[in-house]
Amino acid sequence: MDPLTSLQCFKLLLVLLLVVLTAGYNPYEVLGVSRQATGQEIKKAYKKLAREWHPDKNKSPEAEAKFVEIGKAYELLTDEEKRRNYDQFGTTDDNPQGHSRQGGYGGFPFSDFFGGGGGRGGPGRGFRGGPFSSFFDSEPDELLINRHVYERDVLPGSYSHVYLLYAYSDWCGNCKIVRKMFDQLHNSYKDKGIRFVTADADVDRSLVYKLGLSRVPSVLAVVNGRVRLYQRREWASASIEQFLFEQIPSVPIQNLNSKADIKTFLDSLVSDNKPRVIIYGDLKVPPNWLKILAFSKQKSHAFGFVSAKDYRDNENEFLGRNGMVSIYISNDRPVEIVNRAATYSATFALVENHKLVKFPRLSNQVIFDNICPTVTSISNRKYCVVFVHPYFTEISPYVSQIEKMKKSGLPYIQKTTFSYIAPENTQSEFLAALNYSYSGKPQIVTLLRISDHEAYFKWQNWNSPHAYENIEGFLINVASGRTKLSTSAKFGTINDEEAPGFLMRAIRKLADTILDSVGVVWEWLNWMINSEDGFIVMSVLVMMLFIFGGSLVSAFSSVTSLPNGNSNYQRRTLNDKYSAAIRRGDSDSSYRLSGTGEKFSSGRNDVRQRKANEVEESQEDLNEPSNSSHASSSATNESPESTCSNQ
Numbered sequence: 053m054d055p056l057t058s059l060q061c062f063k064l065l066l067v068l069l070l071v072v073l074t075a076g077y078n079p080y081e082v083l084g085v086s087r088q089a090t091g092q093e094i095k096k097a098y099k100k101l102a103r104e105w106h107p108d109k110n111k112s113p114e115a116e117a118k119f120v121e122i123g124k125a126y127e128l129l130t131d132e133e134k135r136r137n138y139d140q141f142g143t144t145d146d147n148p149q150g151h152s153r154q155g156g157y158g159g160f161p162f163s164d165f166f167g168g169g170g171g172r173g174g175p176g177r178g179f180r181g182g183p184f185s186s187f188f189d190s191e192p193d194e195l196l197i198n199r200h201v202y203e204r205d206v207l208p209g210s211y212s213h214v215y216l217l218y219a220y221s222d223w224c225g226n227c228k229i230v231r232k233m234f235d236q237l238h239n240s241y242k243d244k245g246i247r248f249v250t251a252d253a254d255v256d257r258s259l260v261y262k263l264g265l266s267r268v269p270s271v272l273a274v275v276n277g278r279v280r281l282y283q284r285r286e287w288a289s290a291s292i293e294q295f296l297f298e299q300i301p302s303v304p305i306q307n308l309n310s311k312a313d314i315k316t317f318l319d320s321l322v323s324d325n326k327p328r329v330i331i332y333g334d335l336k337v338p339p340n341w342l343k344i345l346a347f348s349k350q351k352s353h354a355f356g357f358v359s360a361k362d363y364r365d366n367e368n369e370f371l372g373r374n375g376m377v378s379i380y381i382s383n384d385r386p387v388e389i390v391n392r393a394a395t396y397s398a399t400f401a402l403v404e405n406h407k408l409v410k411f412p413r414l415s416n417q418v419i420f421d422n423i424c425p426t427v428t429s430i431s432n433r434k435y436c437v438v439f440v441h442p443y444f445t446e447i448s449p450y451v452s453q454i455e456k457m458k459k460s461g462l463p464y465i466q467k468t469t470f471s472y473i474a475p476e477n478t479q480s481e482f483l484a485a486l487n488y489s490y491s492g493k494p495q496i497v498t499l500l501r502i503s504d505h506e507a508y509f510k511w512q513n514w515n516s517p518h519a520y521e522n523i524e525g526f527l528i529n530v531a532s533g534r535t536k537l538s539t540s541a542k543f544g545t546i547n548d549e550e551a552p553g554f555l556m557r558a559i560r561k562l563a564d565t566i567l568d569s570v571g572v573v574w575e576w577l578n579w580m581i582n583s584e585d586g587f588i589v590m591s592v593l594v595m596m597l598f599i600f601g602g603s604l605v606s607a608f609s610s611v612t613s614l615p616n617g618n619s620n621y622q623r624r625t626l627n628d629k630y631s632a633a634i635r636r637g638d639s640d641s642s643y644r645l646s647g648t649g650e651k652f653s654s655g656r657n658d659v660r661q662r663k664a665n666e667v668e669e670s671q672e673d674l675n676e677p678s679n680s681s682h683a684s685s686s687a688t689n690e691s692p693e694s695t696c697s698n699q
Contacts, residue, residue, distance in 0.1 A: 079125035449517035464531035508537035
């Protein structure tokens, strides 16, 4: 056997050994849950299996090994990072550099050996990223993704984050230069809300085809489910950075130039149910990092920018506020202020700490999940109190009493959250699942959520805002366990009040399609104008258009009628006949058209005939007077004869 072949077989056997050792273990199958199982379902399955296979209760020989396997599976699936690594790469340890089961050869166990793979952190070209990585000088790409990860994470995530994707190949000369620029941007913006991923054209061809790439290196921005290709001629970090921020959608960051603007901005907090974030700066326009943050948090927060250059009120009020960030959960005063220079990380932390307004409205599923989390243990259970009032104008006194209860500091307050449902009853399905009956009076419902779509509940009437002692006593009894929430209900997803209707979605879809088409045409025009290859393509297209247009005009003119009713085709036919007559030697022959058809005549005879006709016409004009006199004399001579005959 050839020595080289022996070495390859040895490596193949080692890879096979590693696959055998690592394959066959599936934590989802161990616990008997699906890959989409929630944390609550995983915990429930673990408890059931742990009781069944506990060595103290199960005396079978394999009980101890099974119990350890169950514990290992539960530990892996309850750790978000480990579970993510297993879902993406098929690894069950902390190292995501193992054998990728995505992309390449569709999960074939030897994809790393034959050049497959392509999962995040597992590029898998040759043995790169595998057990034989020391034989090769290529470093694993931690940002590498495949088509599966792109469709599962990048596309859905692009509606709240901006992705910058870099496509490359090992056989590309400019790829290393562009990669340095990409890494510079990654180091500058990885902590500022921009997400960076890479695609290897040699590893995952399906992703390259999905992105519509025809060359490498390529840089793309993925925003709101749409892909935009960087098509400028020069490769420069500043140009790529400018291209990146041009792709950020226009997010309404309100410019607050006076006290009145600030007051209006804060007063609208109740209507849209979003905390207010105000940033003070000395720039005329909001900084780029604020645009990124506002785009990612546009569904939960509203952002305002106060510029020192445009502030119209007393400038002294602005002094000392440059770089300050304040967040409001009510319209009276900020709940927290950051008095240092505003940065993305500081503002992001501020936003994460205050996700809800002071008295939130159940307007979407995200707010409901924050207000009413699922109970995982007795110690961290939360009771959710939802206030329902049929008349919005009378809700203020009850809100004031709820604020008093929250300020009392009683133990039940630590276990209770408060919210309300709009009087328009936009959550009718949710209320119907909780057996709500309209009585014309305000009511509260106390929930203990035990799963994503199930909770125990109990209704309580609130007849007067001043009779809050009864409500407070009821909540104290519930929190202490003296009053049980015995009725259970299953409900669906909370309706999103800001979600557009069917007609609006159709209009937006049509507008997006038109804008995408215009954008694609504009990008092609820029490419054809600004690049040498594009200029060549444009020249060929213009030449083909000129030729096709000339042929079309000629064909159209052949059927266009002349004023006398004959067509150019007939004229060309007669000209062809005349040319044939000339070739036969009849040089005096000619063809002419008349209103009734073709006429042939000799050219020389035609001239003679025309002159003869003219002479005849002139002779007739000269003879006309003599003829008239001759006629009169004849009439005179005939007169006597007629007289005699009459006699």
